[in-house]
Amino acid sequence: MFKVLLRLYLVTMVTFGAAIYLVPELIVTVFHERFMHYNVDMSRGMQTLLVKQFHTVHAEQWPTLASELDTQFSPLRVNLLSINDPKFNARERHQLEQGQGVLRIGEWGWRTLMVSPLNRQQAIELVMPPDPFDMNVLYWSINVLTGAALLGCLLLWLRPHWRDLEQLKRTAAQIGLGHLSARTHISPRSNVHALASAFDTMAQDIESLLNQQRDLLNAVSHELRTPLTRLDFGLALVLCDDLPPASRDRLLVLVGHIRELDELVLELLSFSRLQNPALVPERVDVSLDEFIDSILGSFDEALETPDIVLDVLMQGTQARFALDPRLTARALQNLLRNAMRYCDHRIQVGVNVTPQGCELWVDDDGIGIAEADRERVFEPFYRLDRSRDRATGGFGLGLAISRRALEAQGGTLKLEQSPLGGARFRLWLPA
Numbered sequence: 001m002f003k004v005l006l007r008l009y010l011v012t013m014v015t016f017g018a019a020i021y022l023v024p025e026l027i028v029t030v031f032h033e034r035f036m037h038y039n040v041d042m043s044r045g046m047q048t049l050l051v052k053q054f055h056t057v058h059a060e061q062w063p064t065l066a067s068e069l070d071t072q073f074s075p076l077r078v079n080l081l082s083i084n085d086p087k088f089n090a091r092e093r094h095q096l097e098q099g100q101g102v103l104r105i106g107e108w109g110w111r112t113l114m115v116s117p118l119n120r121q122q123a124i125e126l127v128m129p130p131d132p133f134d135m136n137v138l139y140w141s142i143n144v145l146t147g148a149a150l151l152g153c154l155l156l157w158l159r160p161h162w163r164d165l166e167q168l169k170r171t172a173a174q175i176g177l178g179h180l181s182a183r184t185h186i187s188p189r190s191n192v193h194a195l196a197s198a199f200d201t202m203a204q205d206i207e208s209l210l211n212q213q214r215d216l217l218n219a220v221s222h223e224l225r226t227p228l229t230r231l232d233f234g235l236a237l238v239l240c241d242d243l244p245p246a247s248r249d250r251l252l253v254l255v256g257h258i259r260e261l262d263e264l265v266l267e268l269l270s271f272s273r274l275q276n277p278a279l280v281p282e283r284v285d286v287s288l289d290e291f292i293d294s295i296l297g298s299f300d301e302a303l304e305t306p307d308i309v310l311d312v313l314m315q316g317t318q319a320r321f322a323l324d325p326r327l328t329a330r331a332l333q334n335l336l337r338n339a340m341r342y343c344d345h346r347i348q349v350g351v352n353v354t355p356q357g358c359e360l361w362v363d364d365d366g367i368g369i370a371e372a373d374r375e376r377v378f379e380p381f382y383r384l385d386r387s388r389d390r391a392t393g394g395f396g397l398g399l400a401i402s403r404r405a406l407e408a409q410g411g412t413l414k415l416e417q418s419p420l421g422g423a424r425f426r427l428w429l430p431a
Contacts, residue, residue: 005158009151016150020143028109035109040101047101047116050078050126054118066124077127083117096123164192168199180207221265228262271380271397274327274404281324281409288321288351288358289314295332296349299340309346316353323358323429324409331402331413335362335425338398342366346420357411357430366422374415378403 028035053069054062066080081087083096092102096117104113114126131139164186174182183203186196235255239248292312332349339347343364352359369377376382381396402425403413411429418424 005155008158009154012150012154013147024108035105036103039103039105039111043103043111043114047114050124051116051118054124062122075129077129079125079127081123081125083121083123161191164190164196168192168196175203180210221269224265225262228258228265232258271401274401274408281327283322284325285320285322286325288319288353291325292349292351295329298333299336307345308340308343311348313348313350315351321353321358327405327408331405331427334398334402339364343422348420355431357428360427362425363418363420364422365420368417368422369415377415
């Protein structure tokens with residue numbers, strides 16, 4: 001808030017300061033004649049009295065009288081000048097020769113100089129001196145106090161707006177974290193109530209749509225499993241009979257399709273559960289080397305082939321870390337399965353534990369993923385062109401499930417270029 005307040009205050013004070021000095025100058029310039037007539041009228045009496053005072057004595061005594069009046073009028077200055085003095089311009093000199101007074105005005109339209117002719121050779125000058133230092137300090141004090149008053153007014157005006165905007169920001173952050181029931185609860189008297197009301201309506205619509213989508217996904221997934229199980233069981237019974245080889249091969253292909261659909265349903269259910277905002281990760285203190293070994297144990301058959309070499313790199317001084325074993329294992333299994341699908345010969349799994357958190361990465365030496373696709377691969381059902389084939393590309397849910405499993409624990413999953421030449425999936429879990 002103070003940053004916004006400072007910017008608003010600086011803009012206000014710069015505008016205020018410029019207006020104080022520029023607006024009067026503009027007004028005086030535009031209405032110069034009116035200001036001149038006004039000051040002439042206001043100074044006519046004093047000029048007349050000065051001229052009469054000098055005309056009561058002989059011209060030889062004018063310098064003495066001017067000196068006495070200068071002392072009496074102090075700090076105003078009274079000077080006896082020649083009409084031909086260089087300080088007068090041609091127009092002013094002509095006015096004095098015609099028996100007219102000369103008047104000069106300065107800032108804010110105040111008169112700074114009054115000259116009255118005594119005869120055709122001499123004139124009496126009354127000079128308004130500049131304000132003394134202490135008066136200037138007082139004037140600046142008025143400006144400072146005015147600025148302080150403006151600052152206080154801005155603070156009083158900005159604080160409720162800032163408070164409500166911060167509440168709106170916190171609510172948006174909560175919705176972004178999955179708490180879809182969060183609302184702003186901003187008073188109708190607030191100036192941002194219309195914005196907050198529109199935001200709450202949008203949040204309500206989003207919550208309803210996502211709940212409907214989640215409920216539909218769960219219902220469809222559960223309903224699909226029953227007929228799929230029946231079909232699998234029925235085909236298994238048929239395969240128990242003596243069948244021609246061609247018919248048996250076709251039935252085995254159908255069994256493979258059914259089991260593929262069943263795997264897709266399981267993936268959909270897993271993704272739907274991870275989308276639930278009520279999901280609370282279970283933090284368990286685990287031994288990282290044993291945890292990694294247990295995950296790699298599920299890939300023993302795939303790793304027995306000599307075509308794939310898998311390295312495990314353990315870094316850091318801490319051997320244990322608190323995490324959700326089920327969610328983290330699911331994320332790593334998906335990433336390892338993805339790496340084995342697209343690597344050429346080598347995969348590396350790395351672990352580095354610091355006081356700030358735990359970093360894991362999965363590298364492969366495949367062709368990698370273009371930078372333009374590195375965020376899109378985490379979208380549900382998105383598969384790269386080279387992985388459109390179901391036999392190699394999967395369903396496009398594995399990476400989405402992995403990222404959501406990390407985000408549920410407050411972590412992140414990013415895709416980078418691997419030092420091995422392929423893709424690096426970097427996982428981060430905060431301590």
